[in-house]
Amino acid sequence: MPLGTIGALILQYKYFVMVPLIPFAQPFVGMIGGLLSRLDIMELSVVYTVLVGVALVGDMVWYWVGYRWGERFARRFGRFVSVTPAHVAQTKKIFHRYHAPILLVSKVTNGFGFAIVTLFTAGLTKVPFGRYMLFNTVGELVWAGIIVSIGYFFGEAYLRVHDLFGRATLTVFFILFILVTMGFGVYVRRKLERASYE
Numbered sequence: 001m002p003l004g005t006i007g008a009l010i011l012q013y014k015y016f017v018m019v020p021l022i023p024f025a026q027p028f029v030g031m032i033g034g035l036l037s038r039l040d041i042m043e044l045s046v047v048y049t050v051l052v053g054v055a056l057v058g059d060m061v062w063y064w065v066g067y068r069w070g071e072r073f074a075r076r077f078g079r080f081v082s083v084t085p086a087h088v089a090q091t092k093k094i095f096h097r098y099h100a101p102i103l104l105v106s107k108v109t110n111g112f113g114f115a116i117v118t119l120f121t122a123g124l125t126k127v128p129f130g131r132y133m134l135f136n137t138v139g140e141l142v143w144a145g146i147i148v149s150i151g152y153f154f155g156e157a158y159l160r161v162h163d164l165f166g167r168a169t170l171t172v173f174f175i176l177f178i179l180v181t182m183g184f185g186v187y188v189r190r191k192l193e194r195a196s197y198e
Contacts, residue, residue, distance in 0.1 A: 033148060038159065039159070055140050059132075074088050
């Protein structure tokens with residue numbers, strides 16, 4: 001299939017392309033979506049809605065997995081998604097008392113891929129589903145707004161610069177910003193995983 005055809009398909013189905021990427025790279029998808037919205041390639045409201053909707057569906061799935069299979073899932077499959085029995089045990093210690101702020105903060109950390117254990121533990125400890133979704137929704141609305149705004153800001157800066165060197169510099173800076181953001185997420189996730197085994 002020619003590259004032009006692939007590019008045309010991506011442009012035509014751009015919102016559907018976002019869906020499978022969001023669970024693995026939400027900050028990246030949100031920032032790129034915000035950038036493309038400012039460049040009038042995508043609709044800002046649709047990008048934001050898809051970002052929030054897919055993330056909340058993922059939250060429901062992890063809650064249900066924790067609620068339904070709990071520690072049995074953590075023992076058998078948890079190592080593949082950073083939901084080990086050690087992680088669950090640590091999270092349970094503080095979860096009952098502080099689950100509201102933990103759920104709010106987990107939206108940011110979930111964006112970097114290392115708070116699935118929090119969502120899972122909410123189901124495992126039987127946090128009321130309505131309360132769970134309320135805090136997750138508030139946190140997700142804020143978090144999605146932040147990452148989309150970052151991309152939108154870079155798009156605005158790109159449009160205000162008219163020379164080739166300035167635009168190239170902004171593009172490189174934006175790519176580096178995304179790589180540093182995602183690298184930070186990987187670094188913190190590894191630190192947390194290492195700490196749980198000590």
